[in-house]
Amino acid sequence: MNKYRFLTFCLLAVSLLGIACGGGGDEAAAPTAAAAPAAATGSGAITGVINYANGDPDTAIGMDADPVCVGLHAEGAVTEQVVGDEGRLGNVFVYIKSGLSGSFPASADKVVLDQQGCMYNPHVSGVQVGQPVVIRNSDPTLHNVHALPTANAEFNKGQPFQNMEFEHKFDTAEVMVRFKCDVHPWMNSYMGVVSHPFFAVSGTDGSYSIENVPAGTYTVEAWHETLGTQTMEVTVADDAAAAASFDFASAG
Amino acid sequence: MEPTSTHHRGLHRFAIVLVCCVILLISAGALVTSTESGLSVPDWPLSYGSLNPPSWWTISTVRAEHGHRLIAGTVATLTVILAVWIGVRENRRWVRRLAYLAVATVLSQALLGGLTVLFFLPTPVSVAHASLAEVFLCLTVTLAVVTSRWWRRAEGEPATVPGARRLFDVARVTTGLVFFQIFLGAVMRHSGAGLAIPDFPLVFGGLIPPAFDFPIAIHYSHRLGALAVTAAVVVTLVRALRLPSAAAGLRAVAVGLATLVAIQISLGAAVVLTGKAVVPNTAHVATGATILATSLLLTLxxxxxARAAVPSSAGAVRDPAFEGTGAQSASRATAQPNPSGGG
Known part of the structure; x- marks a missing residue:
């Protein structure tokens, strides 16, 4: 009887260890096979400006959790939720949400998400499904990179030394994937994962431009970290830029 | 029938040290959750691929998580040492088995801690980790108690304390309620429901929530649980105070238990009113563990x-130390052979 109990315990322990060892594995998966034929890009464009009324100023970040981070920001650091010149809004992810047909092969260009000064750089970015994302630690302190997708696989990887990097590919479209650093809780970044190359992030002047868009009518969405999303129907013609500006305002 | 081995003071004191370390470990775990540092070290069993990640002591979040792991490793080591010590010195089979069970529990607890990190803190695993910690605490408290000189002396004494049975009847219920209350608290904590009811002592300005969802229900259950525990502790205290003066130790433990519960209610209020500030949030868990240990001590x-003494014909060997004059000999305990081979 005791022998069977011992055997059962051993089997249970081995099973749990197996689960544990498999839990933190590399979740990068091959890009989803394209069902539709590859579509060509076009000569049109979607351009616009993100306006922002009654703006809330970004707030100071307390980096006391890590003295190295404090040392990297002698003049202090502020959040990047609301950035932009007067009346404009940066860090808005704008992309074609629907209306495209065909598939668009993933770009081989690497998108870099860097950890600099205990902040993610860029704060907001975009990537195609299957496009390589290089995540780098440029800081002289350790970070963990914790991605919190809902449609893709979650992962959490440590980068204890400066200049460490790893590559990751998302296999499912998802707007947006949040990245956080659990070591430095103020560190957040957002990445839009889309199945095509027609996206952009607004600059501090609020402007954005999506190039090489095929002629057609599309639903364009603008996403902001705290102000939510807005959509607009946009018709694009060949060799012309269609205007699509968005006006955001805080609830307060 | 079980033979009685002599008391070993060193072993008993070592067990007490282990209990203190376990409460420290639980407190460190509470600090991890209070500072949301659970995933600041993403790998397991190593930390950033090493036993000593760079600058871990200077970064508060990593210090909390890696420090918790280091304390856990220390506790596991101490538990193994205690089990080996008991295995060599102790001839009560059930005590030896209890020590081995403690080793199995602390190893299982470590595995749960690793799993919850690797799977990004799933609530069921985190709750199991928190609950098994309390089970492990109970095991170590029990080992500390049953290896005490008082416990062994009581085994050889024929008389029982009047009223002790009535105290035991309520104390065991209190201990069960405390454990269940801690379980509810763990569910609330790991499901992020700590502020689901934002006011205190009222509940959304009244006595009953106007609407229920899971966070509100588990939070409200924890508050009702606090009332139940408080009532049980009051009854326990009353019964303990009725014990004769010969049981002054039990009465003192009961007073300590009631005091801890009063502190715990204040800490619970502080957690809500400060929006889960780190210090009261951590102290609330640490005090909860101490209450459980104290209540179990009173129960045991x-x-x-209350238990009838083991007849001397059972082979009990009276230790001279029990007579109050031979304390030195107690520390030179020698294991007695176990003729029955049973526990």
Whole structure:
């Protein structure tokens, strides 16, 4: 009887260890096979400006959790939720949400998400499904990179030394994937994962431009970290830029 | 029938040290959750691929998580040492088995801690980790109690303490309620429901929530649980205070238990009113563990005081130290052979 109990315990322990060892594995998966034929890009464009009324100023970040981070920001650091010149809004992810047909092969260009000064750089970015994302630690302190997708696989990887990097590919479209650093809780970044190359992030002047868009009518969405999303129907013609500006305002 | 081995003071003191370390470990775990540092070290069993990640002491989040792991490793080591010590010195089979069970529990607990990190803190695993910690605490408290000189002396004494049985009847219920209350608290904590009811002592300005969802229900259950525990502790205290003066130790433990519960209610209020500030949030868990240990101590003590003594014909060997004059000999305990081979 005791022998069977011992055997059962051993089997249970081995099973749990197996689960544990498999839990933190590399979740990068091959890009989803394209069902539709590859579509060509076009000569049109979607351009616009993100306006922002009654703006809330970004707030100071307390980096006391890590003295190295404090040392990297002698003049202090502020959040990047609301950035932009007067009346404009940066860090808005704008992309074609629907209306495209065909598939668009993933770009081989690497998108870099860097950890600099205990902040993610860029704060907001975009990537195609299957496009390589290089995540780098440029800081002289350790970070963990914790991605919190809902449609893709979650992962959490440590980068204890400066200049460490790893590559990751998302296999499912998802707007947006949040990245956080659990070591430095103020560190957040957002990445839009889309199945095509027609996206952009607004600059501090609020402007954005999506190039090489095929002629057609599309639903364009603008996403902001705290102000939510807005959509607009946009018709694009060949060799012309269609205007699509968005006006955001805080609830307060 | 079980033979009685002599008391070993060093072993008993080592067990007490282990209990203190376990409460420290639980407190460190509470600090991890209070500072949301659970995933600041993403790998397991190593930390950033090493036993000593760079600058871990200077970064508060990593210090909390890696420090918790280091304390856990220390506790596991101490538990193994205690089990080996008991295995060599102790001839009560059930005590030896209890020590081995403690080793199995602490190893399982480590595995749960690793799993919850690797799977990004799933609530069921985190709750199991928190609950098994309390089970492990109970095991170590029990080992500390049953290896005490008082416990062994009581085994050889024929008289029972009047009223101890009645105290035991309520104390065991109190201990069960405390454990269940801690379980509810763990569910609330790991499901992020700590502020689901934002006011205190009222509940959304009244006595009953106007609407229920899971966070509100588990939070409200924890508050009702606090009332139940408080009532049980009051009854326990009353019964303990009725014990004769010969049981002054049990009465003192009961007073300590009631005091801890009063502190705990204040800490619970502080957690809500400060929006889960780190210090009260951590202290609330640490005090909860201490309450459980104290209540279990009272339960075991009252049980031992109420239990009929083991007849001397069972082979009990009276230690001279029990007579109050031979304390030195107690530390030179020698294991007695176990003729029955049973526990």
């Amino acid at each position: 003590g009252s049980w031992r005081s």
